[in-house]
Amino acid sequence: MTDLRTPAVIVNFKAYSEVEGDKALRLAQTCQEVAERTGVGIGVCPPATAIAKIASAVDVPVFAQHVDPCKPGAATGRLTAQLLRGAGAAGTLINHSERRLRLADIGAAVDMCRSNQLTTVVCTDTASTSAAAASLRPDLIAVEPPELIGGDISVTDAQPEVIENTVTAVRRIDDGIKVLCGAGIKTGRDVKRAVELGAYGVLLASGVVKAADPVAVLADLVQYL
Numbered sequence: 264m265t266d267l268r269t270p271a272v273i274v275n276f277k278a279y280s281e282v283e284g285d286k287a288l289r290l291a292q293t294c295q296e297v298a299e300r301t302g303v304g305i306g307v308c309p310p311a312t313a314i315a316k317i318a319s320a321v322d323v324p325v326f327a328q329h330v331d332p333c334k335p336g337a338a339t340g341r342l343t344a345q346l347l348r349g350a351g352a353a354g355t356l357i358n359h360s361e362r363r364l365r366l367a368d369i370g371a372a373v374d375m376c377r378s379n380q381l382t383t384v385v386c387t388d389t390a391s392t393s394a395a396a397a398s399l400r401p402d403l404i405a406v407e408p409p410e411l412i413g414g415d416i417s418v419t420d421a422q423p424e425v426i427e428n429t430v431t432a433v434r435r436i437d438d439g440i441k442v443l444c445g446a447g448i449k450t451g452r453d454v455k456r457a458v459e460l461g462a463y464g465v466l467l468a469s470g471v472v473k474a475a476d477p478v479a480v481l482a483d484l485v486q487y488l
Contacts, residue, residue: 267324267353267382268304269441270488271464272454272481273405274471275308275328275356281472287313288320293477295321303485304464308356311342318351326384327355329362332371344375354382356466357401360409370399384443384466390428397436404433404442405466411446413469418446419456430461448484455487464488 267273274294276282282290287309298305306324309317318325331341347355357372358364364372369385376383383401387393393404406429411418418425426444433440444457445466454465465484474480 267306269463270454270458271304271306271443272484272488273306273308273326273384273443273464273466274481275359275466275468276310276313276472277328277361277468278310279469279472282310282313288317290472290477291317291321291323291325294471294481295323297478297481297485298323301482301485301488303488305481305485306353314347314352315350318353324353324382325351326382327352328359330355330357330372330376330381332364332368332375334375344372344379344381348379348381352381354384354402356405357383357385358396359386360388360407360412366395366399369396373399373401386466387429390425390432393429393442394432394436397433397440400437401440403463404429404440405445406442407445407466409446414447415449416447417449417453417456418444419448419453419460421447423456423460426457426460426462451483451486454484458488 291307294305308326308328327347333341384403385396385401386405441463444462448465448467449470
């Protein structure tokens with residue numbers, strides 16, 4: 264487990280069948296191999312069921328896909344910051360488009376993660392929501408227009424202004440918060456363009472997880488970084 268270097272690629276495994284069982288560990292090991300060979304920061308977000316196993320087996324940062332703004336105790340089925348830290352996670356996504364939270368709950372989750380030394384990546388969809396999230400002082404913000412997630416058109420081509428405007432809005436509030444972008448990111452040129460637009464890296468999922476050759480896809484993604 265290490266800190267996430269930037270520029271960075273964070274791979275969200277989601278709950279695809281391609282990462283069930285030991286397949287999640289194999290994909291995490293693939294990410295580590297590419298990170299070691301290229302020197303690029305790569306983080307992985309496996310399913311919660313695999314966090315402990317993967318965190319004990321790889322050196323790249325392991326992030327949870329979600330954290331609940333709950334304290335330890337009677338919280339059946341919830342993922343607390345303490346549980347994630349105990350499992351070996353280095354950080355977590357918060358407010359992904361598939362697991363939205365209210366602003367107050369995002370703030371509570373960020374605070375709980377900070378108290379447990381977990382890196383926070385708050386997901387947003389616009390420059391204005393990114394500005395609101397920045398006021399909560401997460402470590403990173405990942406902006407993803409939801410209509411482009413999982414599609415074939417990269418945000419860097421379809422809505423580059425979203426990245427530029429988000430970077431500007433976040434810097435006005437706290438220039439220490441790093442901005443990532445996602446949605447439709449598939450190639451190294453998409454990543455290169457994201458960095459040119461001011462992002463510190465990308466958050467992506469299906470382009471890697473569902474690839475027939477994840478090594479080749481990852482190598483292409485990081486080639487310009």
